[in-house]
Amino acid sequence: MKVKLYILLIISALFIQFACQKETTSDNGTTNLRIRLTDNPFNATEVNVDIREVKVNFNDDSTGWQSLSTNTGIYNLLGLQNGVDTLLASGNVPTGTLKEIRFVLGSDNSIKIDTVLYPLTIPSGSESGLKIKVNKHLNATLDSLLIDFDAALSIMQTGNGDYKLKPVLKIK
Template sequence: MKINKHLTIASLALLSTLFISSCEKDDDGQVSNNTGNATVKFNLTDAPASYDAVYIDVLEVKVHVSNSGDTSNADGWITLPNTRPGIYNLLDFQNGIDTLIASGDVPAGKVSQIRLILGPQNSVVVNGVSEPLKTPSAQQSGLKLKVNYTLQAGIVYEFWLDFDASRSIVAKGNGGYNLKPIIRVFTKNTTGSIDGYVSPIAAFSSVLAYNAAGDSAAALTNPVSGYFLISGLDPASYTVEFDPISPYMTTDTMGVNVATGIVTHLDTIRIN
């Protein structure tokens, strides 16, 4: 399977900040509520990868909330009570398919980090052969994902952890593989999406959206329908590049505008 050369571009743009503080006016002059609890939900989704399967062993999800006024939790880390531990195949969650892995109520305040704790049962299947993935740091303290988002009491916030399986798996020189996760965190409150279809389906194209600021995200077309969806894009004008398998030819679509909370639909892309 051919993967777009641009997939090595860093795709780590995180969440936009909402300046909200307890009993103070924000930039719009509105009084914000920063007392009580908010509800958070975390979904797992995946960017494309040229493997048969990529399994990750999810144990726990924590969030770091500050300025909450909760003196009983001095370090700010809160373990989400409704975590769904298990071994997930990342390649099952592409083109808008995701799965809820954790949720719970947390004190209102600023979320600065998310911690994803993995177990030892991580593996990659390459050409039908299963290989273990070494993840020492994840097993010990968890993968720390920096975000910058402020939670208001009484509101439900939903986040997506876009696990870039292709760039997260590193082949070792002496054989075997390491897992060095690259995860993009986004919420649909502050981002938009691009979707469409590629014809012919046999082109099995990788799809990359990138803007002038260097932000990028990718997808693979569905092998049955040719459909693709790229989510979590900051509002901007994007170039969308379609890179199919041989002998089909690469093609670009420029000036695709993405707006907050909107799915921008492209006409069917026909590849020669």
């Protein structure tokens, strides 16, 4: 009986020791970051955004931009609702605090209302891109960010009938 108790105590001690260890960083100080996209419901048929590149920045200034492997293409944001999302970009990045994400956009952006397709203007979308402040510490294991696009708050119709996108984004 004493032997069984002794073995049980040793196993319990080993379990507690390994369960309480802090997460260690990877050997090379990087993590695999995934950036995903989803949308809140909106009263249009399509909101198409032409994504050309996704970059991340770990510096407080604009010198540290790093490109991720981006799944380029035109994304209908309204197809990414009710728990549906898509993987936009991924790549190995340094562990530490992610300061910003930048989406560089192409010119093939549009909004479809009923059956009519309208151009969607995105100020500085193809030049400096859409920047999102993040300030999230990334772990040494796989890390994933979900960017929730709110189309209802982001799209404005101008007085002349044009549509502009001023993104309202939330990071989850």
